[in-house]
Amino acid sequence: MIPLSLTAPPGVVTADVMASDLGCFPTPAQYVELVKSFKDDGFEMCVDLCAVDYLEHLGRAVPEGVVTTRFEIVVNLLSLSKKQRVRIRVQVGDQDPVVDSLFSLYPGTEAMEREAFDLFGVLFRGHPDLTRILMPEDWEGHPLRKDYAVGKVPVQFKEAPGPR
């Protein structure tokens, strides 16, 4: 286990999460600033960015002081020099989730943010090309949302039946 040598800037709620990662819960306003401070602190790589829709699990455990919302963006940063990970969970809203893009800090988040937009409908301010990436361009809805029913869309082979 790697000892936690990190501290987040004041005002950001933090918690130790599993596997000795540091978990941070910034507000959307603190988010980019926080990521930037970690980047300056030696976190060279943004390994992963994904969204979670907590519609059916709103009562999840979070540290005190965090106001949970339906959508959450989870960012995993990695420091190669410190051999440490940090996980940042941002609560981005219930209805029309919008959050700042990390593109200007880590260009590698481009595809991941597009994926989060495509599958969850989370919008990213400042993303250069926010289009669908996995689903077809004319797809309606965001399939990984919890209220997007599984199996409702008839598969269109020949002679597709009309809407049920």
Added chain:
Amino acid sequence: MNDDTVRVAERVDPLAAETSEGAQGLQSRRRTATDELGREVGAVLRGSGLTLDPNDVDYERRDDETMIINMGPAHPSTHGVLRLMLELDGEFVLRTKPVIGYLHTGMEKTGEVLSYVQGGTNVTRMDYVSPIANELGFSMAVEKLLGVDVPDRAIWIRMMMAELNRIASHLVWLATNGMDLGATTMMIFGFRERELVLAFFEKTTGLRMNLNYVRPGGVAADLPDGWEDDVVLICDTIYERTFEYDELLTGQPIFRGRMVGVAPITAEEALALGVTGPVLRSTGVPWDLRRSMPYLAYDQVDFDVIVGTYGDNFDRYAIRLNEIRESVRIIRQCVEKMPKGDYRTQDPKVTPPPRARIDESMEALIHHFKLFTEGFHVPAGEVYSAIESPRGELGCYLVSDGGPKPYRLHVRAPSFVNLQAVPLMMRGGSVSDAITVISSVDPIMGEVDR
């Protein structure tokens, strides 16, 4: 950044609407916004502090000088259903945009309706060339949430199988890469040797691919009798034959001409793009999770992390070839040090009772039935666990709400992220080099699209 409006591309070109995916594809220059153009040509990476470098983006270039062509999704050298849109000036590539999603089957959504017991069958189909890596990433995430300890033997079996799979995966890469360059002998050789590994997989797990062998709590079955001889034979054969590949490719002038110095990428660019695995190591960054953040028992075996210098195609080739040799080294140590004991945890919460008990005990039968119908409950929480797959960091982000199915299963697929480096590597190269670039990044489309 502080704009309140978010630009979601809503561009419709009447001709393109008939033939393409629309805004997902590569647009003509006058339809492309500056920041997007800068991203497509990699100017965001070259400028200082990741701002656009104006000298690097020629906005003024007219559209009638260039041509946008499609490569894929059914092109034989795009390794699956990858579609690349290339903007060409004669023979040279100016911009590239990978268009993906042709193999999207909603596996992350499927993962939410399968229990943790069934989950392995789903994730193993993501990266179909190295299924063990997927299962391992998933199982380790589940075990972290469960707090279950895996017996030593299971750990070493997992490690050995993962390395065998790494060999098989790199062999497929060598084979297809050779094929792309016209070295059909390498294609035959690569698949011939891979067959040895797959035959052993079949003997151990019952399947050649999509094994569902590594499961939460251990592995599905113990190694078969006489496995040591099989594995040693595989190691000897493949190790010997890597030197044949050396003769066939490494020193071969045509091969070198196509690989050396082609499509270089720097360490800064690779890190900024989140690239991992052999592509990152080819730039000289010694980052291998097996060494840097050891999991399983990688801290107890002796192996070298292969690192390149120039970040070009040849380095990526050399790294993969030598990683086969290092994997052979690890497997030999696994054979020597394989501990005795259980191959799965004896925690009855995750492990079904032995087959013999089911015949004589009603409780065992119920237990077995419950485990495979309802599954086991996993404490609520979230976890990210990462391993080094043959293609880079394979992460599994798992959210549990306390039920028997994952609330959210996200797989951080190395190919998906590495694919972002393709436009950068292709820029300024010729179309024929584009093919070697795709194969040197080694994208597996099942994993990219999930």
